[in-house]
Amino acid sequence: MYVLVGWVGSISSKSRTRRFQGGGYDYLCFELQSRCVARSRGRQRAPCQRATARAPWLMTGGTASSGKPEPSDEREGKSSSEPPAPKYRAEELLAWLESADPTTRLRAVLACRHLTAVEAAPVLEKAVRINEPEVQNRSFAALALGYLPNERSYELLSGILRNDISGEVRSSAAAALGYLGERRAVPELRIALLEDFHWSTRISAAVSLGLLQDERAFDALVDGLRLARRYRREEGNALKRACLGSLGELGMPQAVSHLVFYAQERDFLTRQVLAEALGRLLHRTRRLEADRMTQRQLQLARECLEYLARDDHENVRRAAQLALANLSVVSD
Known part of the structure; x- marks a missing residue:
């Protein structure tokens, strides 16, 4: 089971089915960015908008594994359709990252959506540097660096993509580099697509190469189509779709x-x-x-x-x- 999670939000299953019933490249991007392990009751996952829109995702409130209520991201009496009002300070979230409870540390990352990119920068940087043992937490932090970019996002994400021992986290870093829109990431994403041993990292790299729309990705995506033949049917088809969709995004005859x-x-x-x-x-x-x-x-x-x-x-x-x-x- 892997965690390639987007900046997750709440949406009814009915509207999710209606929006994504057609499948295709948009559906692939949704699937890649929304698979997560829901460790807290009440936590929902939801699709993003069109992947190229780089729309941020939100997370609904949950309950800590200890049974104690965690800070909720929604205020009582407000419609779920209304965006939550900003209510956190960076200093508070930095303190949450010191908690022994992994759910509290995760919610510190998720609460960054209430902050500006500049305010969230120290929180996210600390989240990826504290030797976080939870794969899910590292994955969320990596994706947040793409959705809330700061001047060090590229450096941090590149380091995660090269060095993290978890394929799930590397997969999230590859996805975040696509949302970041940094074309200098093309060589690193190319290596991830062709050489990473984790299949979902390869898929994320292929999708991100399409989002960056850089012609230097052409040969890597063509090679990715050949690599897809080595995988089992489901995994091979997913990589194949990612490469096909991204080749279309490049727009090269x-x-x-x-x-x-x-x-x-x-x-x-x-x-x-x-x-x-x-x-x-x-x-x-x-x-x-x-x-x-x-x-x-x-x-x-x-x-x-x-x-x-x-x-x-x-x-x-x-x-x-x-x-x-x-x-x-x-x-x-």
Whole structure:
């Protein structure tokens, strides 16, 4: 079980199902950022917005493992739809990090959402430097450094990605580097994708390379597609989707020949991610002054989308048809 947790928030299961029922690359990003171990009763997990929006997530209140009530992040009498009012000071949260109770230390990190990035900086830096034994706590702290960036976030996250013994924590650090938007992280994410022994770290690195939209990631993502064949079906498919989706985010015509190869994958979700990736690629290259070879690649991408628009699975058809409709609107 691994902890690749986002800055988690509360949302009804009904709306979660409605928002993410289509699956695809957005769903992959949601799944990667929302899997966590709920160790306290009443704690809920929830999806983020579109991954590229880098929207912060929130955490609902819980109860400590000792049975004593922990400070709640919601005030009584207020609607759950209203954002909680700021109520914590950095000095208070720094004191929580000294607690022997791991849940209290975790809530110190989660409460940073009430602070500005500058105010939260000493809390988050201490959270990743106190030799925290709890994997979940280190994972949350790493992700928080991406969602609440400060001038040392890149340095700290790079160190976590290189040195943390837990694949779950390295996975969170790779995800946070994508949210951080630091393109200088591309070489480190490339190494994580191709060399890390933990499969979820590889997936996080692939997704983050797409979020950074740096062309230097192209070769690594293509190699990631080959690596996906070494894993079991579920893990291999997840890595495959991450690489396909990120290649679409890069918007490079030379990726088309690598993408269309997966048009007949048995896994419908992979085909759906492919349709979304082709749609994004074509959208990003619509104003490109293309030579004959590039035009041929883009025409191949459109033909593949038209093929997927007749797919046996409804979700794949819907994704391909939506991509084609968006291209028509842009062209008009």
